[in-house]
Amino acid sequence: MNQSSPPRHAVVIGGSLAGLLAAAVLAEHATVTVIDADPLPEGPAPRRGLPQARHTHLLWSGGARAIERILPGITDDWTKAGAIRRSLPTDLVTKTAQGWIPRCGEKQFNISCSRDLLDSVVRARVTGLAAVTTLQQSRVRGLEGTAARVTGVRVDTPEEQDRLVTADLVVDASGRGSRARTWLQALGVSGIRQAEVDSGLVYATRIFEAPAGAHEMGFPIVNVQSDPRVPVPGQTATIVPIENGQWQATLSGTRGGQPTGDPDAFIPFAKSVRDPIVGQLLEGRKPLTDVAVTQGTANRRIYFEKAELPDGFFAVGDSVATFNPLYGQGMTVAAQGLLAVRTLLRAKGLAHPGIGREAQRVIAPQVATAWELATSQDILYPGATGMKPRAGTGLLNGYVNRLMTGATTDEALTAALFNVLTMSIEPTHWLRPSVVWHVARASDRGALKAPPLTAAERAVAGLDPAPGTRTGAGNTGPGAGTGAGTGTGAAPTGPASDPVGPADPVGQAR
Template identity: 80%
Template sequence: MRAVPRPGLATVRHRAGARTEQQGPAPAKVPAPEHLPGVAPSARPPRATRAAGTGLVGPGHAAHVQRFLAVHADLLPTDGTSRTEHTRPLGPTGRYRLDALPSAWCGAGGRAGRGMSRARALRTPSAAAQAPAAPSLATVSRAPSSPAARPWCRVPFAPYGPPPGAAHATALAPARRCRRRGPDREPDTMTQSSPAPHVVVIGGSMAGLLAAAVLAEHATVTLIDADTLPEGPAPRRGLPQARHVHVMWSGGARAIERILPGITEGWTAAGALRRSLPADLVTMTAQGWIPRRPEMQFSISCSRDLLDSVVRARVTALPGVRTLQNSRVGALLGSAARVTGVLVDTPEERGRSVPADLVVDASGRGSHAVQWLRALGVNGLRRAEVDSGLVYATRVFEAPAGAHAAGFPIVNVQSDPRVPVPGRTATIVPIENGQWQATLSGTRGGRPTGDPDAFVPFARSVRDPIVGELLEGRRPLTDVAVTRGNANRRIFFEKAALPDGFFAVGDSVATFNPLYGQGMTVAAQGLLAVRDLLRDTGVAAPGFGRAAQRAITPRVATAWDLATSQDILYPGATGMRPRTGAGLLNAYVGRLMTGATTRRELTDAFFRVITMSSGPAHWLRPSVVWHVLRASERGAPAGPPLTLGERALAGLARRPGPADPVGRAR
C-alpha cells in the first residue's frame, strides 16, 4: 500500500523512476556537511560491497545523511572514526548504506536487530530524547535488493538536524512493516498482529498428521477424523490396512525426521526396530537373492499402529493443533473458485460449519474429494487404475526366544512378474514386543485366504519356502486378517482447475500396491515440498492449494510408475497399459537387479531407489550404467543368505547358503 504523505513532510522514495513529492514549504538550503563547524572535509570513500541487512540510501540523499550525522556528533562513537565512514557508496548503483549507528539510537539492546536496517533503529529514540520533533523531516525507503518489489522499510531521519538531544520523528507515523521470509523472520512490534490462518485437515492417519505438522508452523490446524484417535498403538476402524506389514523405508524416515526432529528415536524408544539394509534383510527379488552387505540404507520395523501412535502424540501436542474426533466431513463449503471450509457431522451437531483458509484432504482410500469438488462445480478430475487383483492375508506370531536381541533379519520372497503365473509373496517382519508379523499376498488365481490352516502351507508354496519353514511350529497370536481391493489408483488433481484453498495428499491422491512400501514415504516427501513452498507464500495466498498439489505430484508420479509398471504384467491385471518404451526400461531395470545380486555398486543403486532415497534417474547415471552393462548373475547366493546362528535360532535344518553373509558373527 502506498504511504500517504503528511503535511509538512518531504517524502522521498529512492526507487527506479520514482518521483519526489514535497508538501509544505521547501526547506532552506543548508551548507554541505564539510562546511559545517567541526566537520573536516573528506574524499569520496572507496566502494564497498553490500552487507546483508544494511539500510540503503540513494545517492541524492548522501549529503542529508552526512548532515544528520554531523549534527548528532555528540552521539557518534568516540573511537576516532570519521563521520563520513558512516556513509559508504555501494558500487556503480550509487546507493549508500548507514553503518555503525551509535548504541543510543538502537534501543536497550545496543544495536539494530539482525537483518534490519540500522537506520530503522531510529524508531526507538533514546531515553534522554524528550524535546519536540523537528519541523522538517524526511522518510527514505530502503532500496530493494533485487528487481522484484519488496515491502518498503521506512527509515526516518532528520536531514537538517534538530539540536542534540531533540527527539527523533518516529512518533509522527508508524513505519511500514519490513518483512523477512522464513521461520526466523523477526517480529514487527510496530504493527498490529493479525489472526493466524486456519487450516482443516481431513483424516488423522500418517498423511494427515504430517500435513498438520507442516501447516502448524504457519496456521492453526483442526484435524478431523471419523474415529476416536487412540492414546497409544491400538487398531482403529478407519485404518484396516494397519493389520498388514508396513515398512518405513529410509527415504520416508528421513523425510519425517525433517518434519518432526527426533521421531526415529521416538519410534525405537516405543519398541520399533531399526534394521540396516541389506545387512538385516534376506530377500529374494525376481532376479534372485540379494547378498547381505554392510548398511547402505535402513528401515523402521514395527507395526503400523506403533508408527502412527508416536507421530500422533507428537503432532497433537503441537501448539495450535486441535482434533475433532468421531466426526465426518460431509461436504466442502465455498464455490468452484475457492473452498472456504467444511460441513461436519459431530457427535453433538449435524451439519456444523467449520470455516477455513485451507482444506487438506488426507482421508485416504475412502476419500470423497471428487464428489465434494463436483458438488462445487469442479469437473474434469481424471482417474487411472491398475488392478492386479491383489489380496493380502496377515497373521502375527510369537518370535523365537532371543531372535530380536540377536537382530534376526526381515525375510521376504517376492514374485516374478515376468513369468505368466499368479504373483505370490511371503514376508516376515520382526516388530515390537518380540513378535513376527507375517504377510502373504497373491494376485488373481493365486490369492491367500482367511483359513488359518492354509496360512503356513501358502507361505511354503511361493518361489522359495523359507518363510513357511520359519513359521512352522510358531505360536500364532492373532487370527488371519484379509484385505481385498488393493488396486493402484490415482486421481490427477494437479491437472484439474482446483479451487483456491484446497489440496489433497496421501492415499487421497494415489494408492499403491502395499508390497512396495511407498505410501507413507510418498506422503512425507510430498509434504516436505509443500513446506518449502510455504517459505515463499502463505496458506491463504491465492493459488497456494494448486501450487501445493503440483509440488506433491513428482513424488506421486515416481511411485506410480514403479508400482504400475510391474503390476500390469500379472495375468488378469486390468487398467492403463504401460507407456511406449516401458519394455526397454523394464529390461534395463531387470539387468540392474540381476547385477544387484553380485555387484556391490548395483546393490547400492537398487536400495537407493527402492527406499526412495533417490529417484529412478539415479539408475541412469553413467557410473550405474557402466556396472549394468557388465552385470551377471555369476556368484549370486544360491539360497536364503541366513547365517548358521540365525538358522539355529529359528530351529531350521541346514540349507545351502553363505556361512556369514555380512562378515560378522551372529
C-alpha cells in the same frame, strides 16, 4: 505463525499418518483442526478407519528422513517405543525376481514396527503441538465454498449435525475412501481424471510369537518376492520382526493365486512361493492373532494437479494415490510430498493466492515416481486390468531387470537398487554413467542359491542345531552362513561408504 498477520485456520480431513504430518506442516502458519471419523487412541491401538494397519508396513529411509525433518527426533521416539531401525540390506534376507540379494554393508535403512505403533508416536507428537486440535468421531459431509474457493467443511459431530467449520485451507487426507472428487464436483469442479491398475492382489497377515532370542540377536526381515516376468499369479511371503518380540507375517497373491483367511492354509501358502523359507520359519511358531485379509488393493491415482482446483484446497496421501502395498511406497510418498509443501509454505505463506493449487503441484512428482514404479510391474501379472504401459516401458523394464540381476552379485548395483527402492534417490540415478557401467557388466555368476541366513540365525529359528553342535553331516544346512561377497559366515553390519550417507542423524547403524 506470523503474528503480524490475521490469524489463519486450516482443516485437515483425516487423522492418519498423512493427515498428522499435514497438520504439523500447517501448524507453522495457522491453527489446525484435524477431523477424523474415529476416536484417536492414546497409544498403539487399531483404528476402524485404517484396516490395512493389520498388515506389514515398512517405512523406507526416504520417508523416515522426510518425517524426521518435519518432526525432529521422531526416529528416536519410534525406537524408544519399540520400533526397530534395520540396515538394508544387512538386516534383510530377500529373494527378488532375479535372485537372493547379498547382505552387504548398509546402503539404506527402514523402520520396522506395527503401523499402530508408528502412527501412535507421530500422533502423540502432532496432537501435542499448541496449534493443533482434533475433532474426533466426526464425519465430513462436504466442502463449503465455490468452484473458485473452498472456505471450509460441513461436518457431523457427536454434538451437532451439519456444523460449519470455516478454514483458509482445507487438506483432504482421508485416505483410500476419500470423497474429494464428489465434493469438488458438487462445487462445480469438473475434469478430475482418475487412473487405475489392478493386479487383483489380496494379502493376508498373521502375527506369531518370535523364537526365543530372535529379537535380541536382531533377526532379519525375510522376504520372498514374485517374478512378474513369468506369466503366473504373483505370490509373496514376508516376515517382519516388530515390537514386543513378535513376527508379523504377510502373504500376498495376485488374481488367480490369492491367499485366504483359512489359518490352516497360511503356512502351506508361505511354503508354496518361489522359496519355502518363510513357511519353514513359521512352522511350529505360536500364532497370536487370526488371519487378517484385505482385498481392494488396486493402484489408483487421481490427477488433482491437472484440474482447475478451487483455491484453499489440496489433497495428499492415499486421497491422491494408492499403491500396491507390497512396494511400501504410500507413507514415504506422503511424507516427501508434505516436506515439499512445507518448503513452499515457508517461501510464500498460507495467504499466497493459489497456494492450494501450488501445493497440489509440488506433491505430484513424488506421486508420479511411485506410480510408474508400481504400475509398470503390476500390469504384467495375468488378469491385471487398467492403464497399459507407456511406449518404451518394455525397454526400460529390460534395463531394470539387468540392474537387479547385477544387484545379486555386484555391491555397487545393490546400493543403486536400494537407493531407489527406499525412495532416497530419484530413479534417474539408475541412468547415471557410473551405474550404467556396472549394469552393462551385470551377471548372476556367483549369485546365492539359498537364503543367506547365518548359522546363528538358522539355529535360533530352529532350522539347524546351534553353532558348535555336532551333526551327522557336519554342516548347518543350505545357505547357512553365506555372507555374499563378504567372505565371512556372518552378515556384516554398520554403514558402508555409500555416497548417500545412510548412517546420518536419522539413527545410526545398530
